Amino acid sequence: MTNQDTATTKFKVRDQxxxxxxxxxxGAGGDEEVIPLSAAQMQVAASNLLRAELVVAVCFFLSLLxxxxxxxxYWQGASDIWLGTFLGIGAxxxxxxxTAWGKYLMPRGPFEEPRKxxxxxxxxxxxxIGDFASRGKVAIERRGFLFKIMGAAATVFGIVVxxxxxxxxxxVPDKQLDKTKWKKGSYLTTLEGKRVTVKSIDVGSILxxxxxxxxxxxxxxxxxxxxxxxxxxxxxxxxxxxxxHGYVAFxxxxxxxxxxxxxxxxxxxxxxxxxxxxxxDVRIGCEPVFGPAPRPLAQLPLYVDGSGNLRAQAGxxxxxxxxxxxxxxxx
Amino acid sequence: MIERLYAWxxxxxxxxxxxxxxxxxxxxxxxxxxxxxxxxxxxxxLLATGVFLTLFFVxxxxxxxxxxxxxxxxxTKVSEAYSSTIDxxxxxxxGLLMRQMHHWAANIFVGxxxxxxxxxxxxxxxxxxxxxxxxxxxTLLILAIFNGFLGYSLPDDLVSGTGIRIAFxxxxxxxxVGTYLAFFLFGGNYPGxxxxxxxxxxxxxxxxLLILGLLSAxxxxxxxxxxxxxxGKGAREDNVIGSPLWPVFVAKTTGFLFLITGVTALLGALxxxxxxxxxxPYKTYxxxxxVQPDWYMGWLDGALRVMPSWEIHFPGxxxxxxxxxxxxxxxxxxxxxxxxxxxxEKLTGDRAEHHLLDRPRDRPLRTATGAAVFAFYFVLFGxxxxxxxxxxxxxxxxxxxxxxxxxxxxxxxxxxPVTYKICKELQATPGxxxxxxxxxxxxxxEGGYEAVPAAQYxxxxxxxxxxxxxxxxxxxxxxxGAEPVSDxxxxxxxxxx
Numbered sequence: 001m002t003n004q005d006t007a008t009t010k011f012k013v014r015d016q017x018x019x020x021x022x023x024x025x026x027g028a029g030g031d032e033e034v035i036p037l038s039a040a041q042m043q044v045a046a047s048n049l050l051r052a053e054l055v056v057a058v059c060f061f062l063s064l065l066x067x068x069x070x071x072x073x074y075w076q077g078a079s080d081i082w083l084g085t086f087l088g089i090g091a092x093x094x095x096x097x098x099t100a101w102g103k104y105l106m107p108r109g110p111f112e113e114p115r116k117x118x119x120x121x122x123x124x125x126x127x128x129i130g131d132f133a134s135r136g137k138v139a140i141e142r143r144g145f146l147f148k149i150m151g152a153a154a155t156v157f158g159i160v161v162x163x164x165x166x167x168x169x170x171x172v173p174d175k176q177l178d179k180t181k182w183k184k185g186s187y188l189t190t191l192e193g194k195r196v197t198v199k200s201i202d203v204g205s206i207l208x209x210x211x212x213x214x215x216x217x218x219x220x221x222x223x224x225x226x227x228x229x230x231x232x233x234x235x236x237x238x239x240x241x242x243x244x245h246g247y248v249a250f251x252x253x254x255x256x257x258x259x260x261x262x263x264x265x266x267x268x269x270x271x272x273x274x275x276x277x278x279x280x281d282v283r284i285g286c287e288p289v290f291g292p293a294p295r296p297l298a299q300l301p302l303y304v305d306g307s308g309n310l311r312a313q314a315g316x317x318x319x320x321x322x323x324x325x326x327x328x329x330x331x
Numbered sequence: 332m333i334e335r336l337y338a339w340x341x342x343x344x345x346x347x348x349x350x351x352x353x354x355x356x357x358x359x360x361x362x363x364x365x366x367x368x369x370x371x372x373x374x375x376x377l378l379a380t381g382v383f384l385t386l387f388f389v390x391x392x393x394x395x396x397x398x399x400x401x402x403x404x405x406x407t408k409v410s411e412a413y414s415s416t417i418d419x420x421x422x423x424x425x426g427l428l429m430r431q432m433h434h435w436a437a438n439i440f441v442g443x444x445x446x447x448x449x450x451x452x453x454x455x456x457x458x459x460x461x462x463x464x465x466x467x468x469x470t471l472l473i474l475a476i477f478n479g480f481l482g483y484s485l486p487d488d489l490v491s492g493t494g495i496r497i498a499f500x501x502x503x504x505x506x507x508v509g510t511y512l513a514f515f516l517f518g519g520n521y522p523g524x525x526x527x528x529x530x531x532x533x534x535x536x537x538x539x540l541l542i543l544g545l546l547s548a549x550x551x552x553x554x555x556x557x558x559x560x561x562x563g564k565g566a567r568e569d570n571v572i573g574s575p576l577w578p579v580f581v582a583k584t585t586g587f588l589f590l591i592t593g594v595t596a597l598l599g600a601l602x603x604x605x606x607x608x609x610x611x612p613y614k615t616y617x618x619x620x621x622v623q624p625d626w627y628m629g630w631l632d633g634a635l636r637v638m639p640s641w642e643i644h645f646p647g648x649x650x651x652x653x654x655x656x657x658x659x660x661x662x663x664x665x666x667x668x669x670x671x672x673x674x675x676e677k678l679t680g681d682r683a684e685h686h687l688l689d690r691p692r693d694r695p696l697r698t699a700t701g702a703a704v705f706a707f708y709f710v711l712f713g714x715x716x717x718x719x720x721x722x723x724x725x726x727x728x729x730x731x732x733x734x735x736x737x738x739x740x741x742x743x744x745x746x747x748p749v750t751y752k753i754c755k756e757l758q759a760t761p762g763x764x765x766x767x768x769x770x771x772x773x774x775x776x777e778g779g780y781e782a783v784p785a786a787q788y789x790x791x792x793x794x795x796x797x798x799x800x801x802x803x804x805x806x807x808x809x810x811x812g813a814e815p816v817s818d819x820x821x822x823x824x825x826x827x828x
Contacts (some may be wrong), residue, residue, distance in 0.1 A: 084600020091593030102582030118460035218615035323651030
């Protein structure tokens with residue numbers, strides 16, 4: 001053993017065992033046992049004590065400055081950048097100091113602790129199981145009928161508690177997902193509440209429209225595109241009259257995950273959903289041509305009334321947006 | 332004074348019985364054991380900063396005209412949730428810092444859980460007797476991801492609102508019950524006005540309580556079962572080698588808490604995160620380019636993107652596209668995670684208790700499987716950036732998406748054999764992974780070459796000391812005066828029961 005001060009320390013690892021009497025703290029003391037550890041074990045890890053202590057001290061001092069700086073910055077109403085920087089510097093240096101203290105200036109070890117396997121001896125387990133079963137027998141088995149009727153009551157309780165709790169959370173879907181507010185004769189209306197006429201937008205541009213009674217509606221949102229100056233746009237067989245005066249309108253709710261299909265590429269006449277990059281070809285009825293979207297966007301049949309307003313011939317002929325279990329059919 | 336106070340409490344709660352065992356609890360010294368601590372401490376930071384945020388945040392979808400301190404938004408119709416988030420950011424001193432620290436800590440929280448989990452997986456720490464704790468930990472990961480998503484959704488900005496819309500679509504995609512679940516969760520059809528207050532109470536109360544409870548169970552089991560440890564000098568199945576709780580571990584771990592707090596504070600101060608004032612308020616009909624969730628949702632977002640445009644149709648019913656990547660894939664993922672300890676037990680027939688950890692190379696099949704599966708999710712994670720990558724690399728979106736569709740199949744198939752081979756090679760190479768001494772190459776007179784290891788620097792090699800037992804608390808000693816019932820079995824005296 002060397003004469004270094006750390007080397008002669010004894011690591012007190014055992015002191016008084018708990019007394020088996022109820023008065024564990026009545027100063028029985030006495031047989032305190034101290035195991036002397038080897039000098040190497042008690043030695044700290046730092047090879048240069050002075051330097052290690054200096055580093056720790058400097059770090060603590062920096063943390064003092066950091067925390068004080070935080071206080072000062074707060075006092076002066078400095079920006080969050082300064083607040084966070086000072087707090088960060090204070091906490092990081094404090095952390096480094098404390099960690100270094102623990103790592104370099106405390107007994108190095110390593111130390112050993114015994115461990116018992118978790119597996120319990122069968123006899124021990126049987127004692128518990130035996131107690132449980134024998135007492136249970138007295139309590140339950142001889143009163144089988146009581147146990148059963150209690151179980152029945154508890155089950156009913158569980159169901160009636162759970163059911164209203166869940167049911168109160170919201171209405172059932174019913175037909176709410178199948179229909180939008182668009183119906184025969186609905187005016188195409190802008191977000192500002194203006195009715196859209198055939199002169200409203202230029203060729204190659206788009207406009208988000210709503211029915212008058214649902215402006216801003218999440219399911220009703222519809223994208224109106226002007227593909228050409230005049231003439232009807234026929235996107236598909238059976239939709240000969242749906243696109244008057246070069247206008248077509250499609251549901252803006254993506255059939256994949258419901259994002260607004262808001263990006264229109266004029267050059268390719270395609271609509272792009274910015275969430276998962278599904279591409280819809282407007283010319284062929286917004287058929288998905290790329291990405292995960294499985295179905296075309298629903299098309300709103302349009303007509304132009306006597307005063308030049310764009311209106312819906314009817315509502316959408318299918319549920320708009322992403323699929324769900326009770327949604328029938330492909331289109 | 333303190334001693335007298337302790338004595339007073341001790342006489343009433345008998346802390347000293349077993350208290351010494353706690354002081355002597357040994358913590359193995361290995362860097363990889365700090366990963367779980369990062370998760371623990373970032374959770375502490377989340378609680379602290381989160382409480383601050385609740386004092387200012389108003390969880391309401393009620394529409395107001397913004398009139399706060401952020402000029403560009405004045406006069407805009409926004410929800411109270413959005414307005415109050417902007418106000419706590421700009422009008423509350425330190426508010427922006429707290430918000431950014433909270434967001435950074437959330438990202439670090441989930442990240443450290445994942446890396447911690449990988450460590451547990453690749454070293455086989457989940458094996459008997461720790462299967463239950465593996466499942467508790469996996470549940471904590473799910474809760475952390477969910478709570479992260481909920482918190483991210485609360486400010487009601489344009490990006491997070493889009494995320495909520497996708498969440499609704501994924502929920503309604505579940506067969507039979509999906510639409511009902513979605514309506515019950517949202518209090519009606521999308522968007523409604525209930526979702527923000529509901530997400531709020533889930534985010535600040537219910538999920539944190541669950542996390543806190545499971546975290547306590549996680550740590551309780553850890554203390555009860557004691558740490559695993561790597562093979563090393565003196566390490567056996569029936570001991571733990573390392574530093575004692577008091578004072579070494581307490582110093583180090585408290586230091587670590589401050590270190591993580593400090594790093595989070597620096598990130599919060601210097602690295603902008605989630606600038607919702609730039610995104611603008613959420614409107615159901617608006618969307619912005621490059622919509623991305625927080626990183627831990629990336630694998631789900633990527634899966635939604637690479638999924639081919641398939642759906643299943645029955646007469647009158649359907650299983651929508653989003654169900655497969657949005658519900659089925661994560662469901663299968665976590666089912667596999669939960670079952671892995673048992674699958675492995677079945678495959679290897681190894682039912683023994685393990686407290687010594689594996690080196691990943693020594694279990695090439697497990698390591699290769701883990702690496703391949705992780706590679707799959709990593710590719711999915713990358714796929715959540717298809718649009719950004721296409722834009723940045725000036726490639727077509729089509730090319731990037733198809734690349735990811737192919738990569739998520741090919742990469743795991745390549746990673747598996749390569750990892751397996753690396754493990755085998757490392758096993759066969761003596762001294763692989765150990766620090767090597769440089770060779771000195773000497774040319775002989777005949778022109779031959781000979782390599783001789785150079786002399787060691789003093790202190791260059793990490794020398795481990797023999798571990799020394801510091802305590803021998805066992806049942807026998809704790810039960811002074813107890814009579815053995817049979818071999819090694821002691822009946823516990825009444826007063827200890």
